[in-house]
Structure formats: C-alpha cells, structure tokens
Amino acid sequence: MTGALFASAEGLLGALFALLMLAIAISDLRALIIPNALNASVAGLGLVDIFLERQPDWGAATLEAGARAIVVAALLYGFAAIYMRLRGRQGLGLGDVKLAAAAAIWLDWRALSASIELAALSGLALALIMRLRSGQGLDRYAKLPFGAVLAPSIWLCWLASRAGL
Numbered sequence: 024m025t026g027a028l029f030a031s032a033e034g035l036l037g038a039l040f041a042l043l044m045l046a047i048a049i050s051d052l053r054a055l056i057i058p059n060a061l062n063a064s065v066a067g068l069g070l071v072d073i074f075l076e077r078q079p080d081w082g083a084a085t086l087e088a089g090a091r092a093i094v095v096a097a098l099l100y101g102f103a104a105i106y107m108r109l110r111g112r113q114g115l116g117l118g119d120v121k122l123a124a125a126a127a128i129w130l131d132w133r134a135l136s137a138s139i140e141l142a143a144l145s146g147l148a149l150a151l152i153m154r155l156r157s158g159q160g161l162d163r164y165a166k167l168p169f170g171a172v173l174a175p176s177i178w179l180c181w182l183a184s185r186a187g188l
Contacts, residue, residue, distance in 0.1 A: 036072050040129065040181065043068065044174040047122060051170030057118030062125045066092075069128030091127035095135060099123050112164075119169045126177040130184065138180035142173040 047061050070085065077084040099120045106114035127135055150167050 032075050033072075036068060036075070037182070037185070039068055040065070040072075041178055044178040047174040048171045051118070051168040051174070055116070055166055055168050057116070057122055057170045059118075059121070062118065062121040065122070065125035066128050069125065072129065088128040091130075091132065091135065092124040095127045096120055096124035115169065119173060122170055122173055122177070126173075129181050130177065134180040134184040137183075138173070138176040141180065142169065142176040145172040145176060 043061060043065050047057050047065075050061065051057050069088065073084045073088060074081045099115060100117075103113070103115040103117075103120065123135075123139065126138060130138060146167055146169055149172060150165070154162070154165075
C-alpha cells in the first residue's frame with residue numbers, strides 16, 4: 024500500500040511540476056518575467072519530492088540538492104554579471120537564475136546540465152525562426168524569454184531522468 028501511495032504521489036508531483044513549468048514559460052513569454060512565487064513553488068515542490076522519494080536518506084539528498092542549487096545559481100549569476108560587464112546590458116535575468124536553482128532540486132547534475140544546453144539550443148532556434156518568419160535580420164538587442172525555453176527543457180529532462188534515459 025505504501026508503494027502505491029508513493030507512486031501516486033510521484034505522479035501528482037510530476038503533474039504539478041509540469042503545470043508550474045508551463046506557467047513559468049507562459050509568464051516569461053508574455054511579460055519577460057518569472058515570478059518569485061512560481062520559482063519558490065518549484066523549489067518547495069522539489070523538496071516534497073525529495074522527502075517522498077528518498078526515504079530514509081532524504082536529509083542527505085536535500086543537502087545535495089541545496090548544494091547543486093547554490094552552485095548552479097552562482098555559475099549563472101556569474102555568467103550574467105560577466106555578460107553585463109562586457110556588453111553593458113542584461114543578458115540573463117535573475118528569474119532565470121532562480122529557475123535554474125529551483126530546477127537543481129529536481130534534477131541531478133547530468134539532467135540539469137542537459138536542460139540548460141537544451142534550453143540554449145532551443146532559444147537559439149526560436150530566435151532564428153522568429154527572425155526568419157518576420158523577414159527581418161537578426162537583432163542582437165532583441166530580448167528572448169529564456170525561461171520560456173528553460174522551463175519546458177527542465178521538465179523534459181526530469182521526465183527523461185525518471186524514465187531512466
């Protein structure tokens with residue numbers, strides 16, 4: 024009975040995670056912002072997932088996830104700061120940094136790096152498609168909602184990792 028309870032809880036958490044990623048993608052696409060409440064919900068739900076999945080080692084798993092979150096946030100924040108220093112304008116928003124940190128609670132290092140790579144490639148493809156459809160050249164000052172491609176990439180990589188891929 025306990026196994027069935029955890030299996031149904033995993034499915035429910037996965038569905039809620041998907042809905043949060045969809046809400047984040049839509050929000051960033053529409054307004055170029057990822058609300059803190061959505062990022063906090065992703066992180067909190069990830070902690071619930073760890074607690075349910077990693078019995079009895081949930082404490083160690085939580086510390087490991089927290090360390091991943093801090094490292095990925097520091098790396099992306101550093102990347103954003105360097106970009107700002109070199110280009111004089113924002114290239115990666117703090118909402119994206121927070122989203123990656125929240126994703127680090129859900130994903131291991133391999134899936135986390137794959138999700139960022141997938142999002143970067145998807146973002147480049149999206150920018151190119153948008154430019155080609157509009158008939159305009161590439162605009163190096165155009166803003167791209169990175170969270171709109173990062174959020175689905177995170178969920179797809181989580182799903183793939185749960186499937187053992």
